[in-house]
Amino acid sequence: MLMDPALTRVIERCREGDRDAFEEVVNRYGLQVLRTARLIVRDEAVAEDVCQETFLKAWRRIRTLRDEEPGPWLNRIATNESISACRRRSRFQVLAERFGRFGGVKREVSTEARLDLARALDQLAPDHRAAIVLHYYQDLSVEETASALGAPVDTVKSRLKTALRRLRELTGSEEVS
Amino acid sequence: MSDDFERRLREHLHHEASQVPQLPRELRGRIRNGVQPRPRFGMRAPQLAFAAAAGVLAGALFFGVRNQQVIINALPAGIRQLIQPTPTPQPFVCTDRSGGNPSVSTQVTDIRWARHDGYDRVVVDFSSGIPSYDLTRQPTANFVQDPSGQPVTLDGSAGVKLILRNTDGSPSLARDSKPGFPALREVTQLGVFEGVLTYGLGLAAPTCERVLELSGPPRLVIDFATSGPAPSASPTPTLAPSATALGQFQCVDASGGMDAGPVQLKAIRTAHQPGYDRIVFEFSPGTGAVPPYTVTRQSSTHFVKDPSGQPVTLKGSYGLRLVMRNTTAYGAYQGSSDLTPGLPALLEAAQLGDFEGVNSWGLGLARNSCMRVLELSNPTRLVIDIQTP
Incomplete structure (x- = not known):
């Protein structure tokens, strides 16, 4: 058995509907999920919503978790939720700009201006940013990142390459030859 | 290949992540409420x-x-x-607990206990509301008084520390009592200082607990199981425990340490001594205390990396998993993340993860061995001795 025996017992109790056991899962993985969501969605309140939705989905689907570490499983849910949240927000911003009354003013960015990394990360597409977060923050391999994103390995390699190039452009960093 | 930009990006992401220091209590509450069952008619009507x-x-x-x-x-x-009144079906769990309301400022009016079928109960009565509290389990009945720092040892072989914030104690409260129940052996007030009231509870053995927050009057109820599953099942040892001057080797999981802020792991050393192999985890100068840790025994050398979840198998046939919280090896530890000392008992030590302030290591052992865990100072270090034949 690969999983920590204590964690196996906790997951078994969760499957039996034990909410206290699930609270142990939240205690163990909550901060990791929240931080990952925060890095992808770039907004504290939205990240908390993503974190909440991740664990509620996990609770509803806990019986589908078989002989698998809950960490990567939660990671997959959190990443998908984060990307979906970014897309929902983006659609709302488009509407807000169209009606011009909700203060949804898009920040104009010049690629010539040297942005700091935080603002440069803001500019990435959500799925590119998710790849960057999983690979560079969680230190997942390209294959593991692909698994978390549910995308082919080549697609993730391409996203990482494009995202890195864009970040370098935005921050004015030279690429190492 | 990783270049300077990628290194800066990695550091930046970790820095951004560290701006979220903990899971907010309100968010925990939202999740907890979200998994509660809804009445059949729902909350909508x-x-x-x-x-x-x-x-x-x-x-x-x-x-x-x-x-x-x-x-x-x-x-x-x-x-x-x-x-109808709701029954109290909460199961006993073997973890630290926290709860209460941080905005409540109150006084403990009474603390009482009683023995029931299957559990021993401690009830803390408050004058107004249940304050923010932490219930921390520990593998010994040794406590430290607040604020004097004087050690105090209670009856029993394990303990639970109860910390109540924004709380004062009534002068009539007993300072020390010995119920002598099957699980609950002694209750002592460790201190009232700066609005923090602390109790130490001596337990006959490591025991799972159930915590209830009740009203009318506001009270915190802690039940200690006197029957049911053991909190940490361990395989039968192949070596009998033996006493030495440094303490006894035990064939059970261990935990301890104290959360005194972020800690950096600085060095790891291994050595064979007569009767045991030793691995030392040394922390950076200025570290005040060994961070909170758990050492969990397992009957294989299969581990899982954190956070990738990838399996890894170390040398040997038995294993120990060390998890240190609020700890990182990043920036201070220059050694290998996979040591193969090839000692009689300790064959391999590999870092399993260093993520979100949790630094974990897997130890591959030649055989099922008992261990002794020591927390030492000057410099602050965590020592695990693994018994050899």
Whole structure:
């Protein structure tokens, strides 16, 4: 058995509907999920919503978790939720700009201006940013990142390459030859 | 290949992540509420449920039914859930707990205990509301008084520390009592200082607990199981424990340490001594205390990396998993993340993860061995001695 025996017992109790056991899962993985969501969605309140939705989905689907570490499983849910949240927000911003009354003013960015990394990360597409977060923050391999994103390995390699190039452009960093 | 930009990006992401220091309590509450079962009629129409209940009650009374239980039994299940008191089905769990309301400032008016079938109960009564509290389990009955720092040892072989914030104690409270129950052996007040009231509870053995927050009057109830599953099942040891001057080797999981802020792991050393192999985890200068840790025994050398979840198998046939919280090796530890000392008992030590302030290591052992865990100072270090034949 690969999983920590204590964690196996906790997951078994969760499957039996034990909410206290699930609270142990939240205690163990909550901060990791929240931080990952925060890095992808770039907004504290939205990240908390993503974190909440991740664990509620996990609770509803806990019986589908078989002989698998809950960490990567939660990671997959959190990443998908984060990307979906970014897309929902983006659609709302488009509407807000169209009606011009909700203060949804898009920040104009010049690629010539040297942005700091935080603002440069803001500019990435959500799925590119998710790849960057999983690979560079969680230190997942390209294959593991692909698994978390549910995308082919080549697609993730391409996203990482494009995202890195864009970040370098935005921050004015030279690429190492 | 990783270049300077990628290194900066990695550091930046970790820095951004560290701006979220913890999971907010409100968010925990939202998640907890989200997994609670909904009444059959749902929260969307409570008025409808109560109106239906009132209608059925009125009807029952109209037809002369005087037995209240008959009336309640006549109600649909969803309405019964709304009007009947909720039982307390919470299971006993073997983890640290926290809760209460941080905005409550209160006084403990009484602390009492009683023995029941299957558990020993401690009740803390408050004058107004349940304050923010932490319940921390520990593998010994040794405590430290607050603020004097004087050590105090209670009856029993394990303990639980109860910290109540924004709380004062009534002068009439007993300072020390020895219930001598099957699980609960001693209750002592460790200190009242700066609005923090602390109790130490001495337990006969590591025991799972159940915590209830009740009202009317506001009270915190802690039940210690006196029967049921053992908190940490361990395989039968192949080597009998033996006493030495440094303490006894034990064949059980261990935990300890103290959360005194972020800690950096600086060095790891291994050595063979007569009767045991030693691995030392040394922390950076200025570290005040060994961070919170758990050492978990397992009957294989299969581990899982954090956070990738990838399996890794170390040398040997048994394993120990060391998890240190609020600890990182990043920036201070220059050694290998996979040591193969090839000692009689300790064959391999590999870092399993260094993520979100949790630094974990897997130890591959030649055989199922008992261990001794020491927390030492000057410099601050965590020592694990693994018994050899």
